[in-house]
Amino acid sequence: MHISNGIINGPVSLAYAAIAVILLALSINRARQDLSDRLAPMAGLVAAFIFAAQMLNFPVLPGVSGHLLGGALAATLVGPWVGALCVSVVLVVQALIFADGGLSALGLNIANMALLGTAVGYLVVVGLMKLLPRNASGVGTAVFVASVVSVILASQGFVLQYYLGGDVALTVGYGEISAALAGVHALIGIGEGVIAAITVTTVAKVRPDLVYALRGQRLTTAVTASPRRLVLVGIFAALVLAGGVSYFASSAPDGLDATTLKGCTVDEATGEITGGQCIAQTAKEHELAGSWLGDYGISGIEGTTGVAGVIGVVITFAIGLAIFWGARRRRARGESAPSTSETRV
Amino acid sequence: MGAGHAHAMYVHQHSPVHHLAPEVKIVVALAFTITVVATPREAVVAFGGYALMVLALAVVARVPAAWLAKRSLIELPFVATALLLPFFASGPRVDLLGLSLSVDGLWGGWNILVKGTLGVLIALLLAATTSARDLLVGLDRLRAxxxxxxxxxxxxxxxxxxxxxxxxxxxxxxxxxxxxxxxxxxxxxxxxxxxxxxxxxxxxxxxxxxxxxxxxxxxxxxxxxADSTATARQWAAGAAIPLVAVVVLLLFGGYPWKP
Amino acid sequence: MEALRIESLRYSYPDGHQALHGVDLRIGAGERVALLGPNGAGKTTLVLHLNGILPAPRMPGAAGSVTVGEQRIDPADRAGLTEIRRRVGIVFQDPDDQLFLPTVAEDVAFGPANLGLRGDALHARVDEALAAVGMLDHKGRAPHHLSLGQRRRVAVATVLAMRPELLVLDEPSSNLDPQARRELAEILLSLTESGLAERGLTERGLTERGLLAESGLTERGLTESGQASAPVTMLMVTHDLPYALQLCERAVILDEGRIVADGPTGELLADADLLARHRLELPFGFSPHVTTMP
Known part of the structure; x- marks a missing residue:
């Protein structure tokens, strides 16, 4: 998921760094209001939790594993400001101390994962909580949807960055990239959503007072707009960004044959899924996600890309809900899983 | 994964690079990275110069080459991106080994590959020569x-x-x-x-x-x-690195004022 | 002189659960007292009252008073709380909670630095506290590289560095292996038998006055160090009854938010009925009568 140096050009990277600095300053300010002088130890432990959660891989499909981004999860548990701050600190530490994610791309990564992901996740949760019951399963459902939406939008953040500062003009239109990334990230988002939902549900059952999104006054003061409108806006925004934008932005599509995709799979097979946003990985996971849709959108029927994106989102939502409900029941055994997908926890 | 992750990057050594104040190293790494990213992709010689500089720094810092090579695998997903770009990019095409590749895409892939690799190597050198605690002290002194x-x-x-x-x-x-x-x-x-x-x-x-x-x-x-902050001499020594990089950029960067 | 006086202390948590139902306790200067009691007796709640972390200012469920030395704790008085927290050192059960800074030395320096010590005076204070627990050689190490016994000793040092008059230990022997347990006992005994400051000074051959003058500390610092050379009073919260017997001449039993027994540790432990009523048990084969006091 981490963008490295050289993918986005200097000026755009710098502009994003400036935006990140300003928004982080705001987050620090608001986080202090939430936690006062408990900020450093509490947020530090939460950041350690997010870091630890990101290090644990989970299976997305047989042979493919992903890891949490944690934006929506953090926002639900500790609020948007502390959440954004914690995810940002994780990213800074990963860039400086673990050399993960380019130094010059730090602003880009913070903007996508820490700021966009957290903010969107929080807004969706707040909106949905107006409709759902204020209990463990309600907040679990809300955080599931919020995770999917926030992961998809974080990927769209990258598309925007590439549009603004990508060095190479592509034959594939931004619409296609956008749709492909949205499709893949809907899948990743479902994985993230299921885990985030169970995590939050567990916390909410034991200590509901620790779930920021369940605290009464916060919610009512944070949201002034009418609830129904907010939910609709949230879902609509997800659909627009995942599919609608690609519909309008789609230029003449060009061939993207399966051989390049397969070549990519081989290239990447050795690595863990450390980055979900790179185009190669996207292509690879997308193939696994459901190639008929991918082919449908990209194979060149003018104007259908956006539709494919929307369909992709809707279907993945449906699958996600199915998995979510499935996971709530006692799981049945008997299906063999490939040993390669065993994760290290 | 968890275990050992938290202090895996620091390579314990006594070298001039290790003893440089952390705030100097952070600024130097950032300036060096920005210089690399700002270099036009066609300036192949300049990238060669940067690579030599990174190599020299690694030798001075006594960071083993095998360690650097192994750790830089973190960049692998982006190598894949770089390999893919020649197929996707628009513009004039060349035939190479029976494949039709975009010229612009080849340059773009090279651009990501070389800048990404140099960036990772610089970041690795920083992480290898500075303990996590010192990096935080450095950030603190830089008024983070x-x-x-x-x-x-x-x-x-x-x-x-x-x-x-x-x-x-x-x-x-x-x-x-x-x-x-x-x-x-x-x-x-x-x-x-x-x-x-x-x-x-x-x-x-x-x-x-x-x-x-x-x-x-x-x-x-x-x-x-309160312990030892960077001296003027340390700042001067550190500044030499991005300065050399900028000179390399000006000499081989393909800018109009190239001598 | 009294080191601690607790008078009819009551406390209810915001969720309505009442943890303390009127606790009265007096501890003289230099005494070593064990606070015994089953789980849920209110021990931790009581400990958090000793340095003013509880109750929060203007809390409805709180009543009674805690006085340390001559100073009554007032949760609304921030400056007063700083002084209380210097005088009362709490060593928490999990040393990982207490040791949060990257190195041992930094962590031990945290408390005295909060009191305003700087430079050489701060370094001297850190060395003194680490020497007192035998951890001076591990100054530069990271807490997570130490064994549990070592971490607990460092946790004691972090508090000693503030020269407390009242040292409160929460389950100091839990999870320690027998050797670490004995070593800690020896350290705790040595601390309370000689005044901490005197011990630190004679060991290191430092002239405190000279150091303080160099660092420009005012008279407040000097009077503080004067107070600290009085014998350290110790309150040890524990389930480990043999440990209580070894370290403390006096014990009190807290159950259901009240002090239900108070007396010489040996006598309390010999009263099998009393122990059974309050869910306390001696380890198999242990008899309080045949054990000689250290």
Whole structure:
């Protein structure tokens, strides 16, 4: 998921760094209001939790594993400001101390994962909580949807960055990239959503007072707009960004044959899924996600890309809900899983 | 993964690079990276120059080449991106080994490859020669917001503790016949994560109490970080690196004022 | 002289659960007292009252008073709380909660630095406290590289560095192996038998006055160090009854938010009925009568 140096050009990277600095300053300010002088130890432990959660891989499909981004999860548990701050600190530490994610791309990564992901996740949760019951399963459902939406939008953040500062003009239109990334990230988002939902549900059952999104006054003061409108806006925004934008932005599509995709799979097979946003990985996971849709959108029927994106989102939502409900029941055994997908926890 | 991750990057050595003040190293790494990113992709010679500089720094810092090579695998996904670009990019095409490749795409792929690799190597050198604690002290001296450096400090301190707890919980789960495979484990995994959050949060509360008991009122005392800050000489020595890089950029960067 | 006086202390948590139902306790200067009691007796709640972390200012469920030396704790008085927290050092049960800074030395310096110590005076204070627990050689190490016994000793040092008059230990022997347990006992005994400051000074051959003058500390610092050379009073919260017997001449039993027994540790432990009523048990094969006091 981490963008490295050289993918986005200097000026755009710098502009994003400036935006990140300003928004982080705001987050620090608001986080202090939430936690006062408990900020450093509490947020530090939460950041350690997010870091630890990101290090644990989970299976997305047989042979493919992903890891949490944690934006929506953090926002639900500790609020948007502390959440954004914690995810940002994780990213800074990963860039400086673990050399993960380019130094010059730090602003880009913070903007996508820490700021966009957290903010969107929080807004969706707040909106949905107006409709759902204020209990463990309600907040679990809300955080599931919020995770999917926030992961998809974080990927769209990258598309925007590439549009603004990508060095190479592509034959594939931004619409296609956008749709492909949205499709893949809907899948990743479902994985993230299921885990985030169970995590939050567990916390909410034991200590509901620790779930920021369940605290009464916060919610009512944070949201002034009418609830129904907010939910609709949230879902609509997800659909627009995942599919609608690609519909309008789609230029003449060009061939993207399966051989390049397969070549990519081989290239990447050795690595863990450390980055979900790179185009190669996207292509690879997308193939696994459901190639008929991918082919449908990209194979060149003018104007259908956006539709494919929307369909992709809707279907993945449906699958996600199915998995979510499935996971709530006692799981049945008997299906063999490939040993390669065993994760290290 | 958890274990060992938290201090895996630091390579313990005594070298001039290790002894440079952390704030100098952070600024130098950032300036060097920005110079590399700002270099036009056609300036192949300039990139060669940067690579030599990185190599020389690695030798001076006594960071083993094998270590650097192994750690730079983190960049692999972006290598794949770079390999893919020649197929996707628009513009004039060339035939290479029977494949039709975009010229622009080839340059673009090269651009990502070379800048990404140099960036990772620079970041690795920084991480290898500076302990996590010193990096935070450096950020602090560079006037990074205290809120962030402190959060990072607590995070690094408790990462191991949390990872240990996660490991113990997983062993406890598996010991009671949970099957850690594929999707079936996701529920146990995620509720374990919920428990981990509870433990992290409650530990945060206890840490805060223990701090309060020793007089904490919201600021870490400045005296804690009062030891040796960078001298003017260290700044000068450090500045030499990005300066050389800028000279390389000006000489071979393909700018109009190229001599 | 009294080190601690607790008078009809009551406390209810915001969720309505009442933890303390009127606790009265007096501890003289230099005494070593064990606070015994089953789980849920209110021990931790009581400990958090000793340095003013509880109750929060203007809390409805709180009543009674805690006086340390001559100073009554007032949760609304921030400056007063700073002084209380210097005088009362709490060593928490999990040393990982207490040791949060990257190195041992930094962590031990945290408390005295909060009191305003700087430079050489601060370094001297850190060395003194670490020497007192035998951890001076581990100054530069990271807490997570130490064994549990070592971490607990460092946790004691972090509090000693503030020169407390009242040292409160929460389950100091839990999870320690027998050797670490004995070593800690020896350290705790040595601390309370000689005044901490005197011990630190003679060991290191430092002239405190000279150091303080160099660092420009005012008279407040000097009077503080004067107070600290009085014998340290110790309150040890524990389930480990043999440990209580070894370290403390006096014990009190807290159950259901009240002090239900108070007397010489040996006598309390010999009263099997009393122990059974309050869910306390001696380890198998242990007899309080045949054990000689250290």
């Amino acid at each position: 917001p205290q809120a962030m450096t402190q959060i990072a400090m607590f995070m690094l301190r408790y990462l191991e503790v949390l990872a240990d707890e996660a490991r113990r919980m997983r062993i406890a789960r598996v010991s009671r016949l949970d099957d850690p495979r594929f999707l079936w484990q996701i529920k146990g995994f995620a509720s374990g994560l919920g428990t981990l959050f509870l433990r992290a949060f409650e530990r945060g509360e206890r840490v805060y109490l223990a701090m309060q008991s020793r007089g904490y009122t919201g600021r870490l005392p400045a005296a804690l970080h």
